[in-house]
Amino acid sequence: MSSTPTGDIRIAGLSVHLVRWPLKMKRRHGVGDIERTMPGVVVKITTDAGVTGWGEASPWAVFTGTAESCAAVIDVYFRPLLIGADPTDVTALMNALEHAVVAHTEAKAAIEMALLDILGKRLGAPIAQLLGGFVRREVPMSVSVANPDFDEDMDFVKRLAGEGVRLFKVKTGFLSHREDVRRMDRLRAELPADTDLRIDYNQGLEAWDALAKVREMERFRPSFIEQPVPRDQRAALAAITAAIDTPILADESVFSPAEAVEMVRTRLCDCVSIKIMKSGGIRRAREIAAIAEAAGIAGYGGTMFEAGLAIAAGLQFVASTPNVSLGAEFYTSTYVIGVEILATPIVIRNGRNVVPTGPGLGVEVDERAVRSVSVDVRS
Ligand SMILES: [Mg+2]
Structure with missing residues:
Protein backbone atom coordinates (compact mmCIF):
# COMPACT_ATOMS: atom_id res chain seq x y z
CA MET A 1 0.00 0.00 0.00
CA SER A 2 1.36 3.41 -0.87
CA SER A 3 0.22 6.77 0.33
CA THR A 4 -0.07 9.74 -1.99
CA PRO A 5 2.74 12.17 -1.22
CA THR A 6 0.61 15.23 -1.92
CA GLY A 7 -2.83 16.41 -0.93
CA ASP A 8 -2.38 15.86 2.78
CA ILE A 9 0.02 18.64 3.61
CA ARG A 10 -0.72 22.28 4.40
CA ILE A 11 1.43 25.33 5.03
CA ALA A 12 1.25 26.08 8.75
CA GLY A 13 3.72 28.91 9.21
CA LEU A 14 5.92 31.45 7.44
CA SER A 15 8.85 33.31 9.01
CA VAL A 16 10.43 36.20 7.15
CA HIS A 17 13.91 37.21 8.30
CA LEU A 18 15.33 40.53 7.18
CA VAL A 19 19.07 39.93 7.49
CA ARG A 20 22.26 41.94 7.13
CA TRP A 21 25.05 39.83 5.71
CA PRO A 22 28.48 40.86 6.95
CA LEU A 23 30.90 40.96 4.01
CA LYS A 24 34.47 39.70 3.82
CA MET A 25 35.41 42.14 1.08
CA LYS A 26 34.34 45.39 -0.53
CA ARG A 27 32.81 45.21 -3.97
CA ARG A 28 32.72 47.81 -6.72
CA HIS A 29 30.64 47.57 -9.87
CA GLY A 30 29.54 49.79 -12.71
CA VAL A 31 26.80 50.93 -10.29
CA GLY A 32 25.91 50.03 -6.71
CA ASP A 33 29.09 49.79 -4.66
CA ILE A 34 28.96 47.69 -1.50
CA GLU A 35 31.04 48.38 1.59
CA ARG A 36 30.46 46.49 4.85
CA THR A 37 27.10 44.73 4.84
CA MET A 38 24.47 43.66 2.34
CA PRO A 39 20.79 43.30 3.24
CA GLY A 40 18.98 40.08 2.37
CA VAL A 41 15.92 38.01 3.24
CA VAL A 42 15.59 34.42 4.45
CA VAL A 43 12.22 32.64 4.61
CA LYS A 44 11.17 29.50 6.41
CA ILE A 45 7.92 27.74 5.53
CA THR A 46 6.64 25.15 7.99
CA THR A 47 3.93 22.57 7.28
CA ASP A 48 1.53 20.49 9.32
CA ALA A 49 3.34 17.38 8.02
CA GLY A 50 6.63 18.22 9.71
CA VAL A 51 8.46 19.14 6.48
CA THR A 52 10.15 22.55 6.44
CA GLY A 53 11.22 24.52 3.38
CA TRP A 54 13.79 27.31 3.21
CA GLY A 55 14.26 30.14 0.76
CA GLU A 56 16.41 33.20 0.29
CA ALA A 57 15.93 36.49 -1.52
CA SER A 58 18.98 38.48 -2.57
CA PRO A 59 17.70 41.89 -3.61
CA TRP A 60 20.11 44.59 -4.70
CA ALA A 61 18.73 48.12 -4.57
CA VAL A 62 20.22 49.16 -7.92
CA PHE A 63 19.11 45.98 -9.69
CA THR A 64 15.97 44.19 -8.50
CA GLY A 65 14.78 46.19 -5.48
CA THR A 66 15.35 46.59 -1.76
CA ALA A 67 15.43 43.91 0.95
CA GLU A 68 13.03 45.91 3.13
CA SER A 69 10.32 46.01 0.45
CA CYS A 70 11.01 42.36 -0.40
CA ALA A 71 10.40 41.28 3.22
CA ALA A 72 7.25 43.41 3.39
CA VAL A 73 5.85 41.93 0.16
CA ILE A 74 6.32 38.40 1.49
CA ASP A 75 4.95 39.21 4.93
CA VAL A 76 1.94 41.32 3.94
CA TYR A 77 0.91 40.14 0.46
CA PHE A 78 2.20 36.57 0.06
CA ARG A 79 1.50 35.28 3.57
CA PRO A 80 -2.32 35.16 3.24
CA LEU A 81 -2.02 33.32 -0.10
CA LEU A 82 0.30 30.71 1.40
CA ILE A 83 -0.99 29.87 4.87
CA GLY A 84 -3.31 26.84 4.66
CA ALA A 85 -2.38 26.08 1.03
CA ASP A 86 -0.89 22.81 -0.24
CA PRO A 87 2.83 23.67 -0.67
CA THR A 88 3.29 20.96 -3.32
CA ASP A 89 1.03 22.89 -5.75
CA VAL A 90 4.09 24.97 -6.62
CA THR A 91 3.03 26.23 -10.04
CA ALA A 92 -0.50 27.18 -8.96
CA LEU A 93 0.79 28.99 -5.87
CA MET A 94 3.45 30.84 -7.83
CA ASN A 95 0.85 31.93 -10.39
CA ALA A 96 -1.23 33.32 -7.52
CA LEU A 97 1.76 35.29 -6.20
CA GLU A 98 2.55 36.50 -9.72
CA HIS A 99 -0.95 37.91 -10.06
CA ALA A 100 -0.96 39.41 -6.55
CA VAL A 101 2.14 41.61 -6.80
CA VAL A 102 3.98 43.08 -9.78
CA ALA A 103 7.80 42.69 -10.05
CA HIS A 104 9.52 41.72 -6.73
CA THR A 105 11.16 38.81 -8.50
CA GLU A 106 13.50 38.02 -5.60
CA ALA A 107 10.57 37.69 -3.18
CA LYS A 108 8.94 35.23 -5.61
CA ALA A 109 12.22 33.36 -6.06
CA ALA A 110 12.54 32.92 -2.28
CA ILE A 111 9.03 31.50 -1.91
CA GLU A 112 9.38 29.20 -4.93
CA MET A 113 12.69 27.96 -3.49
CA ALA A 114 11.04 27.06 -0.18
CA LEU A 115 8.07 25.37 -1.92
CA LEU A 116 10.35 23.30 -4.18
CA ASP A 117 12.45 22.45 -1.11
CA ILE A 118 9.31 21.07 0.56
CA LEU A 119 8.21 19.21 -2.59
CA GLY A 120 11.65 17.64 -3.00
CA LYS A 121 11.85 16.62 0.65
CA ARG A 122 8.33 15.19 0.41
CA LEU A 123 9.30 13.09 -2.62
CA GLY A 124 12.82 12.31 -1.41
CA ALA A 125 14.45 13.87 -4.49
CA PRO A 126 16.69 16.88 -5.19
CA ILE A 127 15.00 19.71 -7.09
CA ALA A 128 17.20 18.94 -10.14
CA VAL A 355 25.81 20.12 -6.71
CA PRO A 356 24.20 18.88 -3.46
CA THR A 357 22.22 15.70 -4.09
CA GLY A 358 20.07 15.50 -0.96
CA PRO A 359 16.29 16.01 -1.18
CA GLY A 360 14.91 19.47 -2.02
CA LEU A 361 17.65 22.10 -2.09
CA GLY A 362 19.97 19.41 -0.76
CA VAL A 363 21.17 21.52 2.16
CA GLU A 364 20.40 22.00 5.85
CA VAL A 365 20.15 25.40 7.48
CA ASP A 366 21.96 26.49 10.63
CA GLU A 367 19.05 28.42 12.18
CA ARG A 368 21.26 29.95 14.86
CA ALA A 369 23.43 31.49 12.14
CA VAL A 370 20.34 32.92 10.41
CA ARG A 371 19.13 34.44 13.69
CA SER A 372 22.58 35.91 14.37
CA VAL A 373 22.28 38.18 11.30
CA SER A 374 18.51 38.85 11.47
CA VAL A 375 17.54 42.46 12.15
CA ASP A 376 13.78 41.90 11.89
CA VAL A 377 11.72 38.69 11.99
CA ARG A 378 8.03 38.51 11.09
CA SER A 379 6.13 35.29 11.68
MG1 LIG B 1 26.30 41.25 -14.35
Whole structure:
Protein backbone atom coordinates (compact mmCIF):
# COMPACT_ATOMS: atom_id res chain seq x y z
CA MET A 1 0.00 0.00 0.00
CA SER A 2 1.36 3.41 -0.87
CA SER A 3 0.22 6.77 0.33
CA THR A 4 -0.07 9.74 -1.99
CA PRO A 5 2.74 12.17 -1.22
CA THR A 6 0.61 15.23 -1.92
CA GLY A 7 -2.83 16.41 -0.93
CA ASP A 8 -2.38 15.86 2.78
CA ILE A 9 0.02 18.64 3.61
CA ARG A 10 -0.72 22.28 4.40
CA ILE A 11 1.43 25.33 5.03
CA ALA A 12 1.25 26.08 8.75
CA GLY A 13 3.72 28.91 9.21
CA LEU A 14 5.92 31.45 7.44
CA SER A 15 8.85 33.31 9.01
CA VAL A 16 10.43 36.20 7.15
CA HIS A 17 13.91 37.21 8.30
CA LEU A 18 15.33 40.53 7.18
CA VAL A 19 19.07 39.93 7.49
CA ARG A 20 22.26 41.94 7.13
CA TRP A 21 25.05 39.83 5.71
CA PRO A 22 28.48 40.86 6.95
CA LEU A 23 30.90 40.96 4.01
CA LYS A 24 34.47 39.70 3.82
CA MET A 25 35.41 42.14 1.08
CA LYS A 26 34.34 45.39 -0.53
CA ARG A 27 32.81 45.21 -3.97
CA ARG A 28 32.72 47.81 -6.72
CA HIS A 29 30.64 47.57 -9.87
CA GLY A 30 29.54 49.79 -12.71
CA VAL A 31 26.80 50.93 -10.29
CA GLY A 32 25.91 50.03 -6.71
CA ASP A 33 29.09 49.79 -4.66
CA ILE A 34 28.96 47.69 -1.50
CA GLU A 35 31.04 48.38 1.59
CA ARG A 36 30.46 46.49 4.85
CA THR A 37 27.10 44.73 4.84
CA MET A 38 24.47 43.66 2.34
CA PRO A 39 20.79 43.30 3.24
CA GLY A 40 18.98 40.08 2.37
CA VAL A 41 15.92 38.01 3.24
CA VAL A 42 15.59 34.42 4.45
CA VAL A 43 12.22 32.64 4.61
CA LYS A 44 11.17 29.50 6.41
CA ILE A 45 7.92 27.74 5.53
CA THR A 46 6.64 25.15 7.99
CA THR A 47 3.93 22.57 7.28
CA ASP A 48 1.53 20.49 9.32
CA ALA A 49 3.34 17.38 8.02
CA GLY A 50 6.63 18.22 9.71
CA VAL A 51 8.46 19.14 6.48
CA THR A 52 10.15 22.55 6.44
CA GLY A 53 11.22 24.52 3.38
CA TRP A 54 13.79 27.31 3.21
CA GLY A 55 14.26 30.14 0.76
CA GLU A 56 16.41 33.20 0.29
CA ALA A 57 15.93 36.49 -1.52
CA SER A 58 18.98 38.48 -2.57
CA PRO A 59 17.70 41.89 -3.61
CA TRP A 60 20.11 44.59 -4.70
CA ALA A 61 18.73 48.12 -4.57
CA VAL A 62 20.22 49.16 -7.92
CA PHE A 63 19.11 45.98 -9.69
CA THR A 64 15.97 44.19 -8.50
CA GLY A 65 14.78 46.19 -5.48
CA THR A 66 15.35 46.59 -1.76
CA ALA A 67 15.43 43.91 0.95
CA GLU A 68 13.03 45.91 3.13
CA SER A 69 10.32 46.01 0.45
CA CYS A 70 11.01 42.36 -0.40
CA ALA A 71 10.40 41.28 3.22
CA ALA A 72 7.25 43.41 3.39
CA VAL A 73 5.85 41.93 0.16
CA ILE A 74 6.32 38.40 1.49
CA ASP A 75 4.95 39.21 4.93
CA VAL A 76 1.94 41.32 3.94
CA TYR A 77 0.91 40.14 0.46
CA PHE A 78 2.20 36.57 0.06
CA ARG A 79 1.50 35.28 3.57
CA PRO A 80 -2.32 35.16 3.24
CA LEU A 81 -2.02 33.32 -0.10
CA LEU A 82 0.30 30.71 1.40
CA ILE A 83 -0.99 29.87 4.87
CA GLY A 84 -3.31 26.84 4.66
CA ALA A 85 -2.38 26.08 1.03
CA ASP A 86 -0.89 22.81 -0.24
CA PRO A 87 2.83 23.67 -0.67
CA THR A 88 3.29 20.96 -3.32
CA ASP A 89 1.03 22.89 -5.75
CA VAL A 90 4.09 24.97 -6.62
CA THR A 91 3.03 26.23 -10.04
CA ALA A 92 -0.50 27.18 -8.96
CA LEU A 93 0.79 28.99 -5.87
CA MET A 94 3.45 30.84 -7.83
CA ASN A 95 0.85 31.93 -10.39
CA ALA A 96 -1.23 33.32 -7.52
CA LEU A 97 1.76 35.29 -6.20
CA GLU A 98 2.55 36.50 -9.72
CA HIS A 99 -0.95 37.91 -10.06
CA ALA A 100 -0.96 39.41 -6.55
CA VAL A 101 2.14 41.61 -6.80
CA VAL A 102 3.98 43.08 -9.78
CA ALA A 103 7.80 42.69 -10.05
CA HIS A 104 9.52 41.72 -6.73
CA THR A 105 11.16 38.81 -8.50
CA GLU A 106 13.50 38.02 -5.60
CA ALA A 107 10.57 37.69 -3.18
CA LYS A 108 8.94 35.23 -5.61
CA ALA A 109 12.22 33.36 -6.06
CA ALA A 110 12.54 32.92 -2.28
CA ILE A 111 9.03 31.50 -1.91
CA GLU A 112 9.38 29.20 -4.93
CA MET A 113 12.69 27.96 -3.49
CA ALA A 114 11.04 27.06 -0.18
CA LEU A 115 8.07 25.37 -1.92
CA LEU A 116 10.35 23.30 -4.18
CA ASP A 117 12.45 22.45 -1.11
CA ILE A 118 9.31 21.07 0.56
CA LEU A 119 8.21 19.21 -2.59
CA GLY A 120 11.65 17.64 -3.00
CA LYS A 121 11.85 16.62 0.65
CA ARG A 122 8.33 15.19 0.41
CA LEU A 123 9.30 13.09 -2.62
CA GLY A 124 12.82 12.31 -1.41
CA ALA A 125 14.45 13.87 -4.49
CA PRO A 126 16.69 16.88 -5.19
CA ILE A 127 15.00 19.71 -7.09
CA ALA A 128 17.20 18.94 -10.14
CA GLN A 129 15.51 15.55 -10.39
CA LEU A 130 12.03 17.10 -10.10
CA LEU A 131 13.02 19.16 -13.16
CA GLY A 132 14.06 16.18 -15.27
CA GLY A 133 17.33 15.06 -13.72
CA PHE A 134 20.97 16.07 -13.73
CA VAL A 135 22.79 17.17 -16.87
CA ARG A 136 25.85 18.10 -14.77
CA ARG A 137 26.85 17.34 -11.20
CA GLU A 138 29.60 19.94 -10.99
CA VAL A 139 29.47 23.51 -12.28
CA PRO A 140 32.59 25.51 -13.29
CA MET A 141 32.79 28.46 -10.90
CA SER A 142 33.31 31.98 -12.20
CA VAL A 143 34.68 34.43 -9.64
CA SER A 144 34.18 38.18 -10.01
CA VAL A 145 37.11 40.56 -9.61
CA ALA A 146 35.49 43.61 -8.02
CA ASN A 147 37.64 44.84 -5.15
CA PRO A 148 38.57 48.55 -5.33
CA ASP A 149 41.99 47.55 -3.92
CA PHE A 150 43.41 45.87 -7.01
CA ASP A 151 46.55 44.55 -5.28
CA GLU A 152 44.32 42.81 -2.73
CA ASP A 153 42.23 41.48 -5.61
CA MET A 154 45.29 40.11 -7.45
CA ASP A 155 46.30 38.16 -4.32
CA PHE A 156 42.76 36.74 -4.07
CA VAL A 157 42.60 35.85 -7.76
CA LYS A 158 46.02 34.18 -7.76
CA ARG A 159 45.13 32.15 -4.69
CA LEU A 160 41.94 30.93 -6.41
CA ALA A 161 43.84 30.21 -9.63
CA GLY A 162 46.14 28.02 -7.50
CA GLU A 163 43.05 26.18 -6.27
CA GLY A 164 41.96 25.41 -9.83
CA VAL A 165 39.60 28.31 -10.64
CA ARG A 166 39.92 29.23 -14.31
CA LEU A 167 36.92 31.53 -14.87
CA PHE A 168 37.28 35.12 -13.69
CA LYS A 169 34.92 37.99 -14.44
CA VAL A 170 36.47 41.42 -14.18
CA LYS A 171 34.10 44.19 -13.09
CA THR A 172 34.86 47.26 -15.21
CA GLY A 173 33.38 50.70 -15.78
CA PHE A 174 33.68 51.96 -12.20
CA LEU A 175 37.18 53.32 -12.80
CA SER A 176 38.57 55.14 -15.84
CA HIS A 177 38.83 53.22 -19.09
CA ARG A 178 42.62 53.55 -18.89
CA GLU A 179 42.56 51.93 -15.44
CA ASP A 180 40.37 49.07 -16.70
CA VAL A 181 42.86 48.41 -19.51
CA ARG A 182 45.71 48.42 -16.97
CA ARG A 183 43.89 45.89 -14.75
CA MET A 184 43.19 43.60 -17.72
CA ASP A 185 46.85 43.82 -18.80
CA ARG A 186 47.95 42.73 -15.35
CA LEU A 187 45.46 39.87 -15.11
CA ARG A 188 46.46 38.53 -18.53
CA ALA A 189 50.16 38.80 -17.64
CA GLU A 190 49.98 37.23 -14.17
CA LEU A 191 47.33 34.51 -14.48
CA PRO A 192 47.87 31.08 -16.09
CA ALA A 193 47.61 31.08 -19.89
CA ASP A 194 44.47 28.92 -19.86
CA THR A 195 42.55 31.41 -17.69
CA ASP A 196 39.14 32.26 -19.13
CA LEU A 197 38.65 36.00 -18.54
CA ARG A 198 35.30 37.68 -18.86
CA ILE A 199 34.46 41.40 -18.53
CA ASP A 200 31.35 42.83 -16.84
CA TYR A 201 30.50 46.53 -17.08
CA ASN A 202 27.34 46.30 -14.97
CA GLN A 203 25.79 49.03 -17.20
CA GLY A 204 28.85 51.21 -16.51
CA LEU A 205 29.40 52.77 -19.96
CA GLU A 206 27.41 55.45 -21.70
CA ALA A 207 25.89 54.34 -24.97
CA TRP A 208 27.51 57.06 -27.10
CA ASP A 209 31.12 55.88 -26.68
CA ALA A 210 30.64 52.33 -25.41
CA LEU A 211 31.50 50.66 -28.71
CA ALA A 212 34.99 52.21 -28.91
CA LYS A 213 35.81 51.16 -25.34
CA VAL A 214 34.41 47.66 -25.69
CA ARG A 215 36.28 47.21 -28.96
CA GLU A 216 39.57 48.07 -27.26
CA MET A 217 38.92 45.36 -24.67
CA GLU A 218 38.73 42.69 -27.37
CA ARG A 219 42.53 42.41 -27.44
CA PHE A 220 42.40 40.74 -24.02
CA ARG A 221 40.39 37.91 -25.63
CA PRO A 222 37.56 37.89 -23.07
CA SER A 223 35.15 35.02 -23.67
CA PHE A 224 32.34 37.57 -23.31
CA ILE A 225 31.72 41.21 -22.41
CA GLU A 226 28.72 41.69 -20.14
CA GLN A 227 26.15 44.49 -20.08
CA PRO A 228 28.32 47.43 -21.24
CA VAL A 229 25.40 49.89 -21.36
CA PRO A 230 22.41 50.69 -19.12
CA ARG A 231 19.51 48.24 -18.99
CA ASP A 232 17.17 50.33 -21.14
CA GLN A 233 19.75 51.11 -23.84
CA ARG A 234 18.75 47.99 -25.74
CA ALA A 235 19.27 49.43 -29.22
CA ALA A 236 22.85 50.33 -28.28
CA LEU A 237 23.40 46.87 -26.82
CA ALA A 238 22.12 45.19 -30.00
CA ALA A 239 24.33 47.49 -32.10
CA ILE A 240 27.43 46.55 -30.08
CA THR A 241 26.53 42.85 -30.41
CA ALA A 242 26.30 43.25 -34.19
CA ALA A 243 29.50 45.28 -34.42
CA ILE A 244 32.11 43.19 -32.64
CA ASP A 245 33.32 39.59 -32.71
CA THR A 246 33.58 39.06 -28.94
CA PRO A 247 30.29 37.67 -27.62
CA ILE A 248 28.17 40.23 -25.77
CA LEU A 249 26.26 38.99 -22.73
CA ALA A 250 23.06 40.65 -21.50
CA ASP A 251 22.36 40.71 -17.77
CA GLU A 252 20.39 43.73 -16.47
CA SER A 253 18.52 43.98 -19.82
CA VAL A 254 16.90 40.53 -19.52
CA PHE A 255 14.83 39.59 -16.46
CA SER A 256 11.77 37.69 -17.66
CA PRO A 257 10.79 35.15 -20.30
CA ALA A 258 8.98 37.97 -22.14
CA GLU A 259 12.20 40.01 -22.18
CA ALA A 260 14.00 36.90 -23.42
CA VAL A 261 11.61 36.77 -26.39
CA GLU A 262 12.51 40.41 -27.13
CA MET A 263 16.18 39.48 -26.73
CA VAL A 264 15.79 36.90 -29.48
CA ARG A 265 13.67 39.14 -31.73
CA THR A 266 16.20 41.99 -31.63
CA ARG A 267 19.31 39.78 -31.47
CA LEU A 268 20.21 41.77 -28.38
CA CYS A 269 23.18 39.62 -27.38
CA ASP A 270 25.09 36.39 -27.97
CA CYS A 271 24.70 35.06 -24.43
CA VAL A 272 22.57 35.83 -21.41
CA SER A 273 23.02 35.80 -17.64
CA ILE A 274 20.14 33.84 -16.11
CA LYS A 275 19.51 34.51 -12.42
CA ILE A 276 16.66 33.15 -10.36
CA MET A 277 16.54 36.51 -8.54
CA LYS A 278 15.78 38.28 -11.84
CA SER A 279 13.34 35.76 -13.27
CA GLY A 280 11.36 35.15 -10.07
CA GLY A 281 12.47 31.58 -9.53
CA ILE A 282 13.86 28.41 -11.04
CA ARG A 283 10.91 27.56 -13.27
CA ARG A 284 10.93 30.90 -15.06
CA ALA A 285 14.75 30.80 -15.26
CA ARG A 286 14.39 27.53 -17.15
CA GLU A 287 11.89 29.16 -19.53
CA ILE A 288 14.49 31.84 -20.31
CA ALA A 289 17.16 29.17 -20.85
CA ALA A 290 14.86 27.35 -23.28
CA ILE A 291 14.01 30.49 -25.25
CA ALA A 292 17.71 31.35 -25.48
CA GLU A 293 18.64 27.82 -26.50
CA ALA A 294 16.15 27.80 -29.34
CA ALA A 295 17.79 30.98 -30.68
CA GLY A 296 21.38 29.79 -30.29
CA ILE A 297 22.04 32.14 -27.35
CA ALA A 298 24.19 30.59 -24.61
CA GLY A 299 23.27 30.82 -20.93
CA TYR A 300 25.45 31.82 -17.98
CA GLY A 301 24.54 31.18 -14.34
CA GLY A 302 24.46 34.58 -12.68
CA THR A 303 23.94 35.48 -9.04
CA MET A 304 23.28 38.46 -6.82
CA PHE A 305 24.94 38.68 -3.35
CA GLU A 306 23.73 35.25 -2.38
CA ALA A 307 24.24 33.20 0.75
CA GLY A 308 24.13 29.40 0.78
CA LEU A 309 20.40 28.88 0.24
CA ALA A 310 20.20 30.90 -2.96
CA ILE A 311 23.43 29.32 -4.20
CA ALA A 312 21.98 25.85 -3.51
CA ALA A 313 18.87 26.76 -5.52
CA GLY A 314 21.02 28.14 -8.34
CA LEU A 315 22.98 24.90 -8.41
CA GLN A 316 19.77 22.84 -8.70
CA PHE A 317 18.75 25.05 -11.64
CA VAL A 318 22.07 24.89 -13.49
CA ALA A 319 22.51 21.18 -12.75
CA SER A 320 19.26 20.41 -14.58
CA THR A 321 19.36 22.98 -17.42
CA PRO A 322 21.52 22.13 -20.46
CA ASN A 323 21.71 25.66 -21.84
CA VAL A 324 23.72 27.14 -18.96
CA SER A 325 27.01 26.21 -20.56
CA LEU A 326 29.23 29.17 -19.61
CA GLY A 327 29.68 28.30 -15.93
CA ALA A 328 28.13 30.04 -12.95
CA GLU A 329 29.22 32.58 -10.36
CA PHE A 330 28.32 30.53 -7.31
CA TYR A 331 31.15 31.89 -5.15
CA THR A 332 29.53 34.54 -2.93
CA SER A 333 28.45 32.30 -0.05
CA THR A 334 32.03 31.02 0.26
CA TYR A 335 34.17 34.07 -0.47
CA VAL A 336 32.07 37.21 0.05
CA ILE A 337 29.44 36.68 2.74
CA GLY A 338 30.96 36.53 6.21
CA VAL A 339 28.50 34.12 7.84
CA GLU A 340 27.70 30.52 6.88
CA ILE A 341 23.99 29.71 7.18
CA LEU A 342 24.30 26.14 5.92
CA ALA A 343 25.11 23.33 8.34
CA THR A 344 27.42 21.94 5.63
CA PRO A 345 28.82 24.61 3.27
CA ILE A 346 28.62 24.25 -0.52
CA VAL A 347 31.60 22.17 -1.67
CA ILE A 348 34.04 23.67 -4.19
CA ARG A 349 36.45 21.21 -5.81
CA ASN A 350 39.09 22.16 -8.40
CA GLY A 351 37.31 25.42 -9.18
CA ARG A 352 33.94 23.73 -9.56
CA ASN A 353 30.82 23.82 -7.38
CA VAL A 354 29.61 20.35 -6.46
CA VAL A 355 25.81 20.12 -6.71
CA PRO A 356 24.20 18.88 -3.46
CA THR A 357 22.22 15.70 -4.09
CA GLY A 358 20.07 15.50 -0.96
CA PRO A 359 16.29 16.01 -1.18
CA GLY A 360 14.91 19.47 -2.02
CA LEU A 361 17.65 22.10 -2.09
CA GLY A 362 19.97 19.41 -0.76
CA VAL A 363 21.17 21.52 2.16
CA GLU A 364 20.40 22.00 5.85
CA VAL A 365 20.15 25.40 7.48
CA ASP A 366 21.96 26.49 10.63
CA GLU A 367 19.05 28.42 12.18
CA ARG A 368 21.26 29.95 14.86
CA ALA A 369 23.43 31.49 12.14
CA VAL A 370 20.34 32.92 10.41
CA ARG A 371 19.13 34.44 13.69
CA SER A 372 22.58 35.91 14.37
CA VAL A 373 22.28 38.18 11.30
CA SER A 374 18.51 38.85 11.47
CA VAL A 375 17.54 42.46 12.15
CA ASP A 376 13.78 41.90 11.89
CA VAL A 377 11.72 38.69 11.99
CA ARG A 378 8.03 38.51 11.09
CA SER A 379 6.13 35.29 11.68
MG1 LIG B 1 26.30 41.25 -14.35
